[in-house]
Amino acid sequence: MDSTLFIIGVIGNIISVLVFVSPIKTFWRIVRSGSTEDFDPSPYVFTLLNALLWLYYGLTKPDGFLVATVNGFGVLMEAIYVVLFIVFAADHATRVKTAKLAVAVDIAAFGVVFAATKFAISELDLRIMVIGMICVCLNIVMYGSPLAATKTVIATKSVEFMPFFLSFFLFLNGGVWATYAVLDRDIFLGIPNGVGFVLGIIQLIIYVIYMNSKPSQSSKRATDDALLDSASLLASNAEHSREDGSSHV
Numbered sequence: 001m002d003s004t005l006f007i008i009g010v011i012g013n014i015i016s017v018l019v020f021v022s023p024i025k026t027f028w029r030i031v032r033s034g035s036t037e038d039f040d041p042s043p044y045v046f047t048l049l050n051a052l053l054w055l056y057y058g059l060t061k062p063d064g065f066l067v068a069t070v071n072g073f074g075v076l077m078e079a080i081y082v083v084l085f086i087v088f089a090a091d092h093a094t095r096v097k098t099a100k101l102a103v104a105v106d107i108a109a110f111g112v113v114f115a116a117t118k119f120a121i122s123e124l125d126l127r128i129m130v131i132g133m134i135c136v137c138l139n140i141v142m143y144g145s146p147l148a149a150t151k152t153v154i155a156t157k158s159v160e161f162m163p164f165f166l167s168f169f170l171f172l173n174g175g176v177w178a179t180y181a182v183l184d185r186d187i188f189l190g191i192p193n194g195v196g197f198v199l200g201i202i203q204l205i206i207y208v209i210y211m212n213s214k215p216s217q218s219s220k221r222a223t224d225d226a227l228l229d230s231a232s233l234l235a236s237n238a239e240h241s242r243e244d245g246s247s248h249v
Contacts, residue, residue: 008183053131
């Protein structure tokens, strides 16, 4: 691997890790209160799936060490988040719902993808392409998830609905990995991170426009929680893109 690509990949990994650990604040609150309250488990469950798929991609693709390592870290963090969500579920119904969702998405869905690509596709290049396409589709959806917060910012004219550092690191992550993808001519890495980079620019522009507006304290807590959930998904996305870059990248 070219030294320049390797350096960019390492920087991307560091940023991806920062995005991955961003929900820690949310889970520290959950552990302290002993309840998941009104938090939604879906972002963490689907981020775990995203990390699993990119880990699989990194392990399948030659020279995919960087992709595998960062997504391996992502799998660990997201698995911890999901377990904590089940342990501290606000009620029995939420606990059962989360457990069923995790089994269906992170075990069954991933198992189907793994079995289909591992045993039904013998050609390595084709297998890598199929796995990569699945990862790209999921990453684009995840990168677009903060747009809901952007809509809220415009409606309320308050940036309390859009934490600056989350938006900044997602923008930075997309930019670094998009650059890596261009240099490495990696389309699977380039598409989701290019989209993430553009969406990141849009979010930062909106932040600058409304940064001097005074937030309405009544909704601050609920909004921050929702955005931290979104951060988990995006963290995985960033990380995975990053991994992707690592392998071919």
